[in-house]
Amino acid sequence: MAESGGIDPVSDPVSDPxxxxxxxxxxxxxxxxxxxxxxxxxxxxITAFExxxxxxxxxxxxxxxxxxxxxxxxELGKVAPLHQRVSELGGDPFEAMAPFGDAIDNFHRHTAPxxxxxxxxxxFVGDGLAxxxxxxxxxxxxxxxxxxxxxxxxxxxxxxxxxxxxxxxVIAADPTVAGxxxxxxxxxxxxxxxxxxxxxxxxxxxxxxxxxxxxRPGLDLAALGRMFTRLTERHAxxxxxxxxxx
Amino acid sequence: MAESGGIDPVSDPVSDPxxxxxxxxxxxxxxxxxxxxxxxxxxxxITAFExxxxxxxxxxxxxxxxxxxxxxxxELGKVAPLHQRVSELGGDPFEAMAPFGDAIDNFHRHTAPxxxxxxxxxxFVGDGLAxxxxxxxxxxxxxxxxxxxxxxxxxxxxxxxxxxxxxxxVIAADPTVAGxxxxxxxxxxxxxxxxxxxxxxxxxxxxxxxxxxxxRPGLDLAALGRMFTRLTERHAxxxxxxxxxx
Numbered sequence: 444m445a446e447s448g449g450i451d452p453v454s455d456p457v458s459d460p461x462x463x464x465x466x467x468x469x470x471x472x473x474x475x476x477x478x479x480x481x482x483x484x485x486x487x488x489i490t491a492f493e494x495x496x497x498x499x500x501x502x503x504x505x506x507x508x509x510x511x512x513x514x515x516x517x518e519l520g521k522v523a524p525l526h527q528r529v530s531e532l533g534g535d536p537f538e539a540m541a542p543f544g545d546a547i548d549n550f551h552r553h554t555a556p557x558x559x560x561x562x563x564x565x566x567f568v569g570d571g572l573a574x575x576x577x578x579x580x581x582x583x584x585x586x587x588x589x590x591x592x593x594x595x596x597x598x599x600x601x602x603x604x605x606x607x608x609x610x611x612x613v614i615a616a617d618p619t620v621a622g623x624x625x626x627x628x629x630x631x632x633x634x635x636x637x638x639x640x641x642x643x644x645x646x647x648x649x650x651x652x653x654x655x656x657x658x659r660p661g662l663d664l665a666a667l668g669r670m671f672t673r674l675t676e677r678h679a680x681x682x683x684x685x686x687x688x689x
Numbered sequence: 690m691a692e693s694g695g696i697d698p699v700s701d702p703v704s705d706p707x708x709x710x711x712x713x714x715x716x717x718x719x720x721x722x723x724x725x726x727x728x729x730x731x732x733x734x735i736t737a738f739e740x741x742x743x744x745x746x747x748x749x750x751x752x753x754x755x756x757x758x759x760x761x762x763x764e765l766g767k768v769a770p771l772h773q774r775v776s777e778l779g780g781d782p783f784e785a786m787a788p789f790g791d792a793i794d795n796f797h798r799h800t801a802p803x804x805x806x807x808x809x810x811x812x813f814v815g816d817g818l819a820x821x822x823x824x825x826x827x828x829x830x831x832x833x834x835x836x837x838x839x840x841x842x843x844x845x846x847x848x849x850x851x852x853x854x855x856x857x858x859v860i861a862a863d864p865t866v867a868g869x870x871x872x873x874x875x876x877x878x879x880x881x882x883x884x885x886x887x888x889x890x891x892x893x894x895x896x897x898x899x900x901x902x903x904x905r906p907g908l909d910l911a912a913l914g915r916m917f918t919r920l921t922e923r924h925a926x927x928x929x930x931x932x933x934x935x
Contacts, residue, residue, distance in 0.1 A: 489751075492758055496742035505735075505783050509768070512738055516762035522755070537751050 474532050476648040477588050480580060481532075482539030483547070483642065483649070484592065485525045487573055489540075490547050492519040498562035507559070507609070514566060514602045521595040528591055542646065546638040553634050560613055560620065561627050564685065567606040568631050571681050572674065576639070579670050583652050583661070610685045625687045632678055632689075720778050722894040723834050726826060727778075728785030729793070729888065729895070730838065731771045733819055735786075736793050738765040744808035753805070753855070760812060760848045767841040774837055788892065792884040799880050806859060806866065807873050810931065813852040814877050817927050818920065822885070825916050829898050829907070856931045871933045878924055878935075 495515035502508035526536035554569070556562035574596040581592045614621050643650050653670075655661015662670065682689035741761035748754035772782035800815070802808035820842040827838045860867050889896050899916075901907015908916065928935035 489755065489758065492762075493742070493745065496739070496761070499739065505786065509735065512735065512765050515742065516738075516765045519758050519762045540751065 476652045478534040478539045479649050481525045481529045483543040485522050486540040486543045488518045488521045501559040510605050546642050550638045563606050568628050575674050575677050607684050614686050628682050722898045724780040724785045725895050727771045727775045729789040731768050732786040732789045734764045734767045747805040756851050792888045796884045809852050814874050821920050821923050853930050860932050874928050
């Protein structure tokens with residue numbers, strides 16, 4: 444067993460991928476995991492584009508339509524740098540995305556908004572959840588990939604403010620919608636967890652990014668639990684921003 | 690009659706809006722016309738985004754889907770500077786777009802692609818035609834607006850090459866589709882003319898941009914005819930690039 448080699452994963456700085464920008468090219472297992480991660484994020488952004496462009500049709504005004512269409516274009520704009528990094532790592536961007544099509548398509552199929560408001564809440568809550576999760580994973584990436592992932596999360600162009608304003612003003616005018624939207628938020632969270640679970644079960648490489656390996660630090664079960672608690676708390680914060688119970 | 694004032698519109702440089710960057714703010718009739726023009730172009734770009742995002746669903750591969758989605762995002766990216774110019778001229782961007790909704794929506798309703806290939810041809814031929822027309826009008830604009838309109842036309846990000854390659858390769862593999870797509874191209878041209886005619890009849894201000902006014906040079910009927918010939922010729926060029934008769 445490799446563990447008997449006596450390597451201490453935490454105290455060995457050379458084998459910590461987060462401290463070595465070159466490791467992405469040196470460790471085939473890590474490289475495959477990063478290509479997987481960039482693939483799933485890319486596919487998620489492309490479907491976010493499609494879904495937001497579709498939801499824009501439900502917009503009650505041209506201003507709302509423009510806002511949602513701009514959110515769609517912003518998501519799509521994140522894809523090219525992610526694909527470029529996949530290519531730099533020797534992968535094919537479209538092959539990298541392929542394994543994640545079913546899980547992400549299922550998520551969207553099971554959470555198709557029935558109206559404009561549900562679409563807005565999904566845009567805010569769903570994308571926020573995905574971004575939080577990728578930020579958590581980013582801590583285990585080499586600096587180049589980490590900066591790329593984190594910077595792609597940060598470019599929301601003020602869209603969150605738009606969604607929060609719109610949803611809160613609708614609830615202010617008609618408080619009865621709050622109950623329905625709170626349920627909707629829980630359904631989004633539940634479906635996201637279901638599909639994330641499925642991806643984790645299918646892709647050992649991605650799971651290994653989080654749980655570490657013999658020569659790489661990772662999260663133990665307690666740390667995974669804390670990460671999960673953080674994701675849930677941030678979800679609750681977002682729901683509260685919208686004026687909704689979580 | 691104003692014509693009896695003896696003003697020679699062609700030889701009076703001060704009253705030529707194309708030579709005076711400030712005229713857009715000084716002449717209410719001209720300013721209204723420019724706001725109309727920026728409104729119709731903006732609305733056209735937003736619907737181009739919607740249509741391309743919709744057509745992306747028909748894409749046979751993820752690569753094709755990405756290409757069409759990127760074209761959609763490019764069109765949408767042209768809207769913000771056009772809206773900003775409307776605001777600078779004292780107009781409201783959304784009010785400026787409103788009068789043109791019916792004509793442009795009708796164009797798209799009457800030319801909904803039945804498959805991926807028709808969508809590609811429409812993206813190339815339809816947008817090309819619109820761009821040519823706006824470039825013709827741009828010659829009659831003040832320099833600031835003209836540069837804005839022309840630069841928004843030039844940003845196609847290599848998308849034309851993508852469409853030409855894809856359509857030609859399909860025709861090479863199955864020459865029988867060429868006849869159907871040639872008919873499709875004629876239908877796009879016919880529907881564009883029908884709706885442009887409708888806009889011209891409804892919006893005197895826009896027509897006046899082309900035909901001039903008592904203190905502003907414009908096209909006489911012969912010049913309008915020549916402009917029309919140029920638009921038709923460029924349409925035929927585009928069809929030929931695709932390997933299609935026009």
